[in-house]
Amino acid sequence: MRFRLFAHHTRPVLPRPLLLAASAAAFGLSLSVASCHADRDVTQPADYLAADPDEALSGGTTTLFDDTRNAFNHGLPGMSDAGRDQFATGNAFFRDAWVIAPASTTARDGLGPFFNATSCASCHQLDGRGRPPLPGEPGLTSMLVRLSVPGQNAHGGPAPDPTYGDQLANGGIPGVAAEGDVTITYTEEAGTYPDGTRYSLRRPAYALTNLAYGAAAGTAMLSPRVAPQMAGMGLLEAIPEATLVAGADPYDLNGDGISGRPNYVWDEGSAGRAIGRFGWKANQPTVRQQVAGAFSGDMGITSSLFPTENCTSPQLDCQRAPTGNTSAQEPYELQPIILQKVAYYSATLAVPGRRRWQDAAVVRGKQLFVRLNCSGCHWPKVQTGASALEPALSYQTIRPYTDLLLHDMGPALADNRPDFEATGQEWRTPPLWGIGLFQVVNRHTLYLHDGRARNLEEAVLWHGGEAQRARDAFTQLPAADRAAVIRFLNSL
Amino acid sequence: MLHTFRFSWPRVAATALLSVSALAFTACKDDDDDTTKPTDLTGAKQTAVATYASVASATYEDALSAARTLQTRIQAFVATPSPATLADARQAWKDARRPYGQTEAFRFYDGPIEEVEGLLNAWPLDENFIDYTSTQPTAGIINDVTTYPTLSKSLLVDLNENGGAVGGEKNISVGYHAIEFLLWGQDLSATGPGNRPYTDYLAGGTASNQARRGQYLLLCAELLVEHLEQVATEWRSTGAGTYRARLLAMPADSALQRILTGAGALGAGEMNERLQPALDTQDQEEEHSCFSDNTDQDVKLNQLGIRNVILGTYTRTDNSTVTGPSVLDAVRAADASAANTLATRLDAATAATQAIQAPFDQEILGVGSAGYNRVRAAVLACRAQSDQLVSAAAKLGFPLVFPN
Numbered sequence: 001m002r003f004r005l006f007a008h009h010t011r012p013v014l015p016r017p018l019l020l021a022a023s024a025a026a027f028g029l030s031l032s033v034a035s036c037h038a039d040r041d042v043t044q045p046a047d048y049l050a051a052d053p054d055e056a057l058s059g060g061t062t063t064l065f066d067d068t069r070n071a072f073n074h075g076l077p078g079m080s081d082a083g084r085d086q087f088a089t090g091n092a093f094f095r096d097a098w099v100i101a102p103a104s105t106t107a108r109d110g111l112g113p114f115f116n117a118t119s120c121a122s123c124h125q126l127d128g129r130g131r132p133p134l135p136g137e138p139g140l141t142s143m144l145v146r147l148s149v150p151g152q153n154a155h156g157g158p159a160p161d162p163t164y165g166d167q168l169a170n171g172g173i174p175g176v177a178a179e180g181d182v183t184i185t186y187t188e189e190a191g192t193y194p195d196g197t198r199y200s201l202r203r204p205a206y207a208l209t210n211l212a213y214g215a216a217a218g219t220a221m222l223s224p225r226v227a228p229q230m231a232g233m234g235l236l237e238a239i240p241e242a243t244l245v246a247g248a249d250p251y252d253l254n255g256d257g258i259s260g261r262p263n264y265v266w267d268e269g270s271a272g273r274a275i276g277r278f279g280w281k282a283n284q285p286t287v288r289q290q291v292a293g294a295f296s297g298d299m300g301i302t303s304s305l306f307p308t309e310n311c312t313s314p315q316l317d318c319q320r321a322p323t324g325n326t327s328a329q330e331p332y333e334l335q336p337i338i339l340q341k342v343a344y345y346s347a348t349l350a351v352p353g354r355r356r357w358q359d360a361a362v363v364r365g366k367q368l369f370v371r372l373n374c375s376g377c378h379w380p381k382v383q384t385g386a387s388a389l390e391p392a393l394s395y396q397t398i399r400p401y402t403d404l405l406l407h408d409m410g411p412a413l414a415d416n417r418p419d420f421e422a423t424g425q426e427w428r429t430p431p432l433w434g435i436g437l438f439q440v441v442n443r444h445t446l447y448l449h450d451g452r453a454r455n456l457e458e459a460v461l462w463h464g465g466e467a468q469r470a471r472d473a474f475t476q477l478p479a480a481d482r483a484a485v486i487r488f489l490n491s492l
Numbered sequence: 493m494l495h496t497f498r499f500s501w502p503r504v505a506a507t508a509l510l511s512v513s514a515l516a517f518t519a520c521k522d523d524d525d526d527t528t529k530p531t532d533l534t535g536a537k538q539t540a541v542a543t544y545a546s547v548a549s550a551t552y553e554d555a556l557s558a559a560r561t562l563q564t565r566i567q568a569f570v571a572t573p574s575p576a577t578l579a580d581a582r583q584a585w586k587d588a589r590r591p592y593g594q595t596e597a598f599r600f601y602d603g604p605i606e607e608v609e610g611l612l613n614a615w616p617l618d619e620n621f622i623d624y625t626s627t628q629p630t631a632g633i634i635n636d637v638t639t640y641p642t643l644s645k646s647l648l649v650d651l652n653e654n655g656g657a658v659g660g661e662k663n664i665s666v667g668y669h670a671i672e673f674l675l676w677g678q679d680l681s682a683t684g685p686g687n688r689p690y691t692d693y694l695a696g697g698t699a700s701n702q703a704r705r706g707q708y709l710l711l712c713a714e715l716l717v718e719h720l721e722q723v724a725t726e727w728r729s730t731g732a733g734t735y736r737a738r739l740l741a742m743p744a745d746s747a748l749q750r751i752l753t754g755a756g757a758l759g760a761g762e763m764n765e766r767l768q769p770a771l772d773t774q775d776q777e778e779e780h781s782c783f784s785d786n787t788d789q790d791v792k793l794n795q796l797g798i799r800n801v802i803l804g805t806y807t808r809t810d811n812s813t814v815t816g817p818s819v820l821d822a823v824r825a826a827d828a829s830a831a832n833t834l835a836t837r838l839d840a841a842t843a844a845t846q847a848i849q850a851p852f853d854q855e856i857l858g859v860g861s862a863g864y865n866r867v868r869a870a871v872l873a874c875r876a877q878s879d880q881l882v883s884a885a886a887k888l889g890f891p892l893v894f895p896n
Contacts, residue, residue, distance in 0.1 A: 103620070
């Protein structure tokens, strides 16, 4: 994090690996972790030593309290009639399946030729979190694998595989063979806490199988990603860019081992560079582009932002397949008005409020979360600015537990696939709001970008790189305190 | 349609159920007597739940019975394809939609319908996943003899669930709308419904694979009956293990919360999500019964289903009536003003949906047209009705939030 009080700690600019090594070497000495954040009120005693009266309001005044299976699928409370109209239409197109063109339902046809899913909701079930397949389940259903080869595309993004593009599609419409499948094999790796408690982490390995169009490039890089929960995207979009940039510390000038930095990505709408906010590597700048990107990449639905079907030159069946375009829809399968409404829907899904946040163990866990400097990346409290999408999202005090910045998470979590300015070891800090509800909504407790962690404790233990220090401090805690941290996380 | 709730419920002893039911039928008196309000309110809630169970059961029995009639007509049509037998089958489909449309008010909680709804009423339909379409003369399972040499119920269910070529994803191959497509065909007309010729089912007639098309249609009809039977069974008996027994054994507030969630979610969520997109897209086929142009009926029957739940009454297919102390009575026992507002909004929503004119795909055209405004009024009236259910639930003593 950017360091403001002690400027004399300024370090020489080193190449990143050296810088990290230097920072890591200094860890044992400088333990004044929380003091790095004197400018941020997460360090104020009143804010973390006790239960803050407002802290249950994760989404500010737009918070909705529902701890049932439907926790994630409510619109903002108190939405206007005009907002509810947009939400209703957006929800209909988010939830219902897209069909193969040509169909009578012309507004809803154009699925494929390649796709990973037939609806948004089939991966974002109940607007919640996807997962890798469970033992015995065939194929990926709420998870996908991105592909690229070394280099960059014209906009600085990943260079697609010449045959399979930038995402492996495990579905194809009749007459177009699906691109292939992904198999995951896990290796258990045993570990031990300093107190002697044993644990085991499962390390995944990914392989492409049943490839229908020949081999992928020998240099192809794979990035597996589960579908993230939807809640609060509009609030995250409304965080001022200046807030994110002010929180960045790309050269770790404050020496806390954390060197967050923004991703800068291509904004299709403005045809220029913009700060990235969404996706596991913050490779999408806006909710609208995230939505259009998913329509294109995951379902094969073209739109004004992504007007081309995902057929590479060797994929002739794909190129010949009928499209769902009609004149009424302009030249896209997704009417512009529908893109706008699905974006509105996605931006206005309410954040669930906290549960049991006043319990002593939860408060204790919160204290530790800050003391260990988990909060260095997972920012507990942020102010939103003006939202162009929905006034209710503006000027809210929210508790997203993210800085939306990129952090080197170490080699164990790395996908080794760069994405715009994100390196192969960097990931965006994911928001933690709602993570305690995945087990209720989606009936699983699989965390991290590829669902490898089988519970929150494993998720913490996988943290490396810039989070190594916080992770190690977690392992040093007595068992009761480790449990308190988990209790706190489950209350989010 | 993608909401699937799979709760597991503790088994409930039959004796406990009987005592609860007996209590329910004797406890409700004098709703307006303030001095005994707490007791009356509890009794009013319990009797309202019991009435709801009777209404739900009768509606599903009628849906099942109408589906059996539809199956019989389809058998007659496939055996002897003719304009007359096709017309009979089409009419039987419309008749079958009448009770089924009203059952949609029993969705959106953990009721038995959630297990099979995707096999009964899924929409939109992948037409060329099933059969030929205007530009795809050889498309569909019916015409793909190589991949699917033998048609069977389990194959169609499996394709609906697993999507065959589409890796774990759903394409819609069965249910009311699949049957609708097979009876009417694509709606290629700007003014009328689909016009599939009966000769699509006649050996040597139009299209190809006529016998397989007939077989597919028969299998869909058989599955429709089986899936409705599964739901009707859960509501039919109060025997241990049925959903009806579990609902009646719940604390009345828990049961009423489910009941109002179902009715409210249909009005504020589902009906809004069916009507508003048609207004927004101005797409003539952005309607649930697009092949038969029966969508105006879908809307009216959905609202009628909500009305049945609130008023605790259902007019059966044979015109007999199932009725009893209602949700509205329970609300009145809690707060007369909330009940009056609910009754007013119920009437307004019913009137607004009834005002929608057929065919729906003409009604929506032209932003600001008279038809557009009628549909728009129905959206707002159904929403206001659901909002009042939230207020009424608060008076009854529990929160209500609708899944979307």
